[in-house]
Amino acid sequence: xxxxxQTAKRxxxxxxxxxxxxxxxxxxxxxxxxxxxxxxxxxxxxxMHGVQAAMSCDTLIAEAACRVLAEAWEAVIFPPVHYxxxxxxxxxxxTVSITPREAFDYVVAVLNAILKNGFKKVxxxxxxxxxxxxxxxxxxxxFETTGEIPLKYQLNYSDFCRRVKEVCGVDHGEAAMxxxxxxxxxxxxxxxxxxxxxEQLDGPAFPFPVCGKLLRHKASFPYYFTKxxxxxxxxxxxxxxxxxxxxxxxxxxxxxxxxxxxEAYDRFQKEMRRAVKEAPWDKLR
Numbered sequence: 001x002x003x004x005x006q007t008a009k010r011x012x013x014x015x016x017x018x019x020x021x022x023x024x025x026x027x028x029x030x031x032x033x034x035x036x037x038x039x040x041x042x043x044x045x046x047x048m049h050g051v052q053a054a055m056s057c058d059t060l061i062a063e064a065a066c067r068v069l070a071e072a073w074e075a076v077i078f079p080p081v082h083y084x085x086x087x088x089x090x091x092x093x094x095t096v097s098i099t100p101r102e103a104f105d106y107v108v109a110v111l112n113a114i115l116k117n118g119f120k121k122v123x124x125x126x127x128x129x130x131x132x133x134x135x136x137x138x139x140x141x142x143f144e145t146t147g148e149i150p151l152k153y154q155l156n157y158s159d160f161c162r163r164v165k166e167v168c169g170v171d172h173g174e175a176a177m178x179x180x181x182x183x184x185x186x187x188x189x190x191x192x193x194x195x196x197x198x199e200q201l202d203g204p205a206f207p208f209p210v211c212g213k214l215l216r217h218k219a220s221f222p223y224y225f226t227k228x229x230x231x232x233x234x235x236x237x238x239x240x241x242x243x244x245x246x247x248x249x250x251x252x253x254x255x256x257x258x259x260x261x262x263e264a265y266d267r268f269q270k271e272m273r274r275a276v277k278e279a280p281w282d283k284l285r
Contacts, residue, residue: 019070021078030118032076038262039119040066042080043107043126043135048092048225049174050204050232054191055094056082057178057232058128064181064247065155066125068254073262075123078114081107087130088207088225100134107138115148121265122150127157127177147276149269153261155253163249172238173204179238180246193238204233 044059059080066077083096090097114122124135135152161171175193182191207226225231
């Protein structure tokens with residue numbers, strides 16, 4: 001027991017080793033498991049993000065969010081699931097596209113492995129829109145087959161854009177979130193939002209006007225972007241100098257939504273496991 005406490009203390013004092021699983025050793029991981037630490041699993045994507053934002057935009061944003069959450073929850077961050085189904089950018093140069101089923105199976109396998117190894121609270125963190133339904137189904141798959149109860153966390157993108165617009169007058173889209181994320185990850189300067197050609201100043205859009213009509217019919221449909229700026233676009237006025245402000249806003253919003261979540265997650269797990277054990281549905285048979 002004394003050795004476990006010493007290991008945990010060294011882990012807490014080791015700076016970056018306190019939150020990143022990939023630079024911890026097995027004793028440090030065991031100490032985290034014993035105290036019931038939350039395991040954060042960033043899930044991103046590697047795809048075209050217009051002619052402005054980075055290919056790893058979604059993964060970098062998820063990692064930045066995990067850094068903030070790890071600080072708030074004393075959680076540990078696992079290496080990200082980097083390649084997932086991109087959605088509408090499959091044919092564009094640079095995109096690494098795997099099918100929805102391949103992405104689903106891999107996420108489920110990683111989730112099951114982390115849970116089986118001893119972490120009982122796992123939170124998926126993703127900001128890639130096509131991952132939304134895929135990850136929700138992955139949570140269900142794990143629960144139905146193992147009884148374990150992982151969780152998915154995601155900051156509301158529309159709320160972030162609204163807050164950016166209040167500060168800057170323009171929402172700046174995903175570029176503002178990426179700029180702040182890189183600052184939080186210690187990589188400020190690797191993305192300059194002011195370098196995009198002027199002809200790309202329009203915002204994201206569906207490939208054809210008829211898509212709006214389909215949406216009014218509540219239809220869902222697959223499609224590809226037909227212009228690079230259909231995905232992210234560029235809004236004038238955002239510069240490298242805005243990085244600290246975007247990072248501050250991103251951190252503040254993550255912290256606002258993170259408060260109380262671990263306690264609610266713990267309570268939900270206990271109540272759901274108790275319900276499964278009592279099997280109220282069997283009373284009707």
